[in-house]
């Protein structure tokens with residue numbers, strides 16, 4: 001309930017439109033009740049009224065036919081307007097929710113994304129909001145319609161014949177119970193179907209994305225069998241749902257027809273006793289039909305409300321996730337020199353273990369700096385801390401002698417150019433990927449940046465050059481090309497600090513040499529940190545930090561470190577001597 005109320009807050013800006021929708025719905029109810037009355041009047045006053053001259057009877061029937069057409073046209077108009085308004089409202093409200101949700105997700109810290117699979121977040125924004133839309137389009141206003149209609153129908157039945165209504169009133173609870181039972185079993189079956197569908201979807205999403213692994217490891221047979229299992233579950237769930245329909249649908253229709261038989265039986269008695277007219281009997285049966293629709297609708301709406309509550313809960317849980325409060329909004333915006341200092345820094349991603357343990361280091365401009373160490377030693381984590389992706393638990397990081405947290409995070413990140421290991425490209429042209437959709441950056445500037453890292457000729461030789469279209473995170477572009485794009489991206493946004501995390505790991509030796517040249521040039525004015533596995537890429541660095549098990553264990557030039565015969569020496573020996 002709390003969730004529904006919170007959801008309704010989103011409807012507040014559209015209150016006037018809601019009121020109009022309800023007024024339209026009231027009008028719709030009113031005109032929906034008219035046709036049976038018109039037919040009743042035609043039958044009672046003209047068709048069966050032998051006492052009236054024939055011409056008057058014909059003109060009366062004609063008049064009633066005109067009324068009938070007018071009322072059905074009005075039903076059309078009101079229905080059209082109400083669908084239009086509710087669809088607009090639902091669409092607009094869900095647009096607002098989706099917008100707020102995505103804006104909020106953009107502000108969440110990286111630790112949130114570590115804990116929540118991207119598929120789950122996508123479902124919240126795309127699917128759960130869709131359920132909410134259904135709530136606004138087919139519940140909020142149409143519940144009024146159904147309730148008004150049910151009340152109206154009962155009033156009309158009573159007005160047509162109180163006696164007949166009281167005599168057949170036992171029919172209503174029977175119909176209501178049958179309908180509720182049908183809904184209950186249908187809902188149960190439908191939920192199983194939905195769970196099975198999401199299992200099939202999840203299976204397909206994961207395994208189609210992992211197709212290269214499936215093929216490389218000849219796992220097709222296993223895949224076939226596993227998919228058959230989830231597919232079979234879905235089939236069984238559908239069959240169960242079909243049984244429910246097969247049994248209950250005809251049951252409800254039969255009960256409805258029996259109710260009509262009961263009305264005719266009782267009605268005929270009153271007609272013979274002359275306390276009821278044919279027209280009354282027709283109107284009564286017509287109202288029973290009108291009684292069925294809102295009844296069915298209401299039971300269906302219960303399901304939508306339940307779905308909406310579940311979805312709203314998930315949406316608001318995401319909406320309540322704490323945003324990234326990093327740095328001061330009015331914090332420092334410029335980085336003057338770009339001197340980065342770690343002072344006794346301790347860091348962990350979760351409670352399990354410390355990743356960085358008492359790190360002390362200094363990255364300065366004018367020198368080419370390298371960070372080396374084994375896999376999982378903590379090198380990338382250092383980069384993640386510098387650009388404020390994660391927060392440290394103990395110690396301090398200073399940039400130009402000012403604590404990292406005293407900077408405005410957006411400007412901080414603007415001043416730090418990071419080339420991550422896993423380069424993500426977005427759908428769009430290669431040009432847009434280099435300039436990251438900043439249309440104000442011209443193609444010439446992009447080409448200039450590519451030339452700066454000496455890779456323009458490599459991009460130029462692609463059949464469509466910078467116009468190459470990227471699909472699905474960069475499928476169709478080689479890992480090396482992706483790294484080149486990321487490198488160009490980093491020099492394009494003129495930052496003070498550059499951190500290249502294995503930025504050349506997929507690049508051939510000649511291209512790597514060219515990039516090294518560019519990096520060396522860059523390091524003359526900027527702070528450039530190269531994180532690397534392969535020591536060949538760092539031998540010419542001015543300072544090398546060796547990280548082992550989350551600690552800085554050595555520091556020096558290649559020569560100094562080799563002389564020391566410590567960790568660096570061991571790594572070097574392993575890579576080159578064996």
Ligand SMILES: Nc1ncnc2c1ncn2[C@@H]1O[C@H](COP(=O)(O)OP(=O)(O)OP(=O)(O)O)[C@@H](O)[C@H]1O
Nearest residue numbers: 114349350355373374375376377378379380381382
């Ligand atoms: N988001 C995360 N959540 C939890 N643990 C993480 C996360 N990212 C990294 N780790 C763990 O932290 C440790 C250090 O990771 P990090 O990526 O800093 O290592 P690295 O030295 O850069 O390794 P590599 O050379 O393989 O890139 C690893 O054991 C890794 O499993």
